[in-house]
Amino acid sequence: MTASLDSGLLVALQHADSQFPSGGFAFSQGLEASSQLAARLGACNFEDFLDVQLRHRWAGADRVALTRAYRLAGDLAKLTELDLEVEASTFVEGLRTGSRRNGAALLTTHSRIGTTGAAPYRALIGEGKALGHLAVVQGLLWRALGLEETTAVAMGGYQAAASLATAAVRLGLVGAIQSQAMLAKALPVIVEVSSTPVADDEPLRSFTPLAEIAVALHGSSGQRLFSN
Known part of the structure; x- marks a missing residue:
């Protein structure tokens, strides 16, 4: 018997x-x-950096924000409150700015393709009533696409790891093949840290002091490839 394709899996892959x-x-x-x-x-060892980012930033901050946003089921007022919580819990300006810009870019794309909730939330950001942090936007949009919560969390974790792997290649820290090997090692870490339950009012926690200090110092440096 041939198994039928899961359309939700294809949406997640897209x-x-x-x-x-x-x-x-x-x-x-x-x-x-x-x-x-x-x-x-x-x-700076990229494999160690990736592991620290997943365990001590994504797991307790971005994953939690994404999950809580997902559970708000498109309630824009409560999403704006969560947005402010993410803002307050992100100490370094460069990381706050990056999260907001990524969220805005994702919202813009989804507004253009007609994803439910994207245009209204983007309008709130334009009015200065919301901030559009990436994890909040991910939770809003991926639920609107009909994806399961566990799938949305997996997507968030994968994108966090994959974007770092891509950055490492562009920076010349690792080669393309090596980055894929390291990304493969990171996947079980995403599964491991995602096994910890998230309460509906779970506080946001992260502890990556060296990376945050580096971003703060980076803000006063000269020419660079990335914004943070």
């Missing part, structure tokens, strides 16, 4: 694909800064 225009290519989450400031902050 929206998690790096070719989907989300704007995230301009940000490295502090990887560029960490590699450039190795003499001051210590050696």
Whole structure:
């Protein structure tokens, strides 16, 4: 018997694909800064950097925000409150700016393709009533696409890891094949950290001090490839 295709899987593949225009290519989450400031902050090993980002930033902050946003089921008023919580919990301006810009880019694309909730939330951002942090926008949009919560979380984790792998290649820290090997090692980490339940009022937590210091110092540096 031939198994039938799951259309939800195809939707997830489309929206998690790096070719989907989300704007995230301009940000490295502090990887560029960490590699450039190795003499001051210590050696930057990409595999270790990726592991730390997933375990100590994405798992407790972005994953939680995405999950909570998903569960709000398109309630724009409560999404704006969560947006402000993400803003307040993100200490470094470069990371706040990157998250907002990524969210805005993703919303713009979804507004143009007609995803439910994208245009109204984008309008709230234009009015200064919402901020559009990426994880909040992901939760809003991926639920609107009919994806399951676990699928949305998996997409968020994969994109977080894959975008860093792409940045590492562009920065010349690793080769394309090596980056894929490291990305493969990161997938079980995403599964592991995602096994921790998220309460509807779960606080946002992250602890990546070296990367945050690097981003803060990076803000006053000269020419660079990424915005953070």
